[in-house]
Amino acid sequence: KVKPLETFKIEGYIYPSNLKVWVKVFQEKKDLKPNIDGSFNLTIKTPANIGEGKHxxxxxxYAKNITAPITKKLGIEVYRLPVNLTFKHSPVALTNLNFEVSGLVFHNKKPLKEAEVTVEAFGEKVKTKTGLDGSFNVRLQTPYNLYTGNHPLTVKVNPKEPWFRSIQKTVTVPLLNLYMLLLPATLTVILIRRVWPLKHKPKPPTFEEVSTITPPQPTPEKLQGILKTYFGAVKLIQTYTGIELKPSDTVREYLFKVKPxxxxxxxxxxxxxxxxxEVVYGSLEHSLKEAENLLTEIRERIKT
Structure with missing residues (x-):
């Protein structure tokens, strides 16, 4: 067995010793002149780019006079040392954003420096080299037009030294295309707005919400309808409780003050x-009769 760039010898004997010998190894033919005793040898250097396996x-x-040539076959096995590759990447890829891949290349726990690393994903290919510690780090830009789903991520390593074996690993990475995800929802909203225009009806406020509504202060000429009825009730309650409605009080703030x-x-x-x-600030309609009945009820319950 030999590794790329490793040397080995081919030795032999031939008789008669005056015959010229040829050797064909790794697709290259060489001629040898045997020694006087018929011995011969040839040192071969294994090519760097030779494939693994048996050769x-x-x-x-060479034929001479009546000598018939005989060809001998020798088997040579070429091998390479295994390489370890570990890497990690961003858990999820998002379109039009950077995607990071980092890893380590080593053999028998020893880092391999200056190894060529090719990272391919999302239609993009990036090349880099490992550092002195065998590490590498690359960033890819994910295009905006990819579909949402799993995409292959391939990392291939070609070591600088030819006696190390190349290694390649492929994993799948989930990708989210935010543009594609938002597009159907956006089109739906546009369609709804065009076909069925939104009709907004103000929602009346609830007593549980914090109100910022401040009722206008009463003046004789403006106290009409429901507004006049409300301030009539306030006048009764102020007399009954001794708690005045201040200019800074909202409707609900005053209600909560007098509740106890x-x-x-x-x-x-x-x-x-x-x-x-609802009438003054929510543009909703209520009958004046309903408000007057409530004022009457307040007056009766205060008296009792």
């Missing part, structure tokens, strides 16, 4: 406060 060497003499003191009058005052918000 046949032919040895024989209203007893059964709290429920109708809460309904009246909600009606005020």
């Amino acid at each position: 046949t060497t032919l040895v024989g003499p 003191y209203l007893g059964e009058a709290y429920k109708p005052f809460k309904k009246l406060s909600l009606i005020l918000e």
